[in-house]
Amino acid sequence: GAGVSQSPSNKVTEKGKDVELRCDPISGHTALYWYRQSLGQGLEFLIYFQGNSAPDKSGLPSDRFSAERTGGSVSTLTIQRTQQEDSAVYLCASSSVRSGTQYFGPGTRLLVL
């Protein structure tokens, strides 16, 4: 079956602009995760959704970051007023149960100029 999909695959934006990243999890997976991968910080966990609910948003790097999930499926990660340090690969993963194996999407490569 189809895996986790993410769009766009690449995004170049100017500092100060807002960006929206999308994640489509594996069908039927109730748990959804966002991570960020950068050379300096490695792989960082950002936020977790169980259904449409995100119990803990403390992993988001700043208040410029927000995420939502609707219909228990698609999720969007929004970064407002982007900064150069936001440049990274943003990875989405989903799993069928909260503590099950996480399957990762191909990522969105974000470059903030």
Place this chain on the structure above:
Amino acid sequence: ELKVEQNPLFLSMQEGKNYTIYCNYSTTSDRLYWYRQDPGKSLESLFVLLSNGAVKQEGRLMASLDTKARLSTLHITAAVHDLSATYFCAVDIGGGADGLTFGKGTHLIIQP
């Protein structure tokens, strides 16, 4: 704060040789994962280890878990060039709700 340490971070080896990657973590874990990442690609799940003494094997890769020592190993037997990749271990301590905490990765190059 959970810390996950892998070593080595970089490994260059010849085809046909054996080697082990180590993953130490600092607190009790629900489960431990190994992932593979090829350049420019996403993460591919290799193994999930659920209990002390767990051992899993797939082809030339074998992973094991010692929860008392808070140590997992990924052993490569008779390495082949196709196994060149970056390997990450990741630990789950919150039943998924805290996400995975990853090591920095081991960049493995296997020379023909």
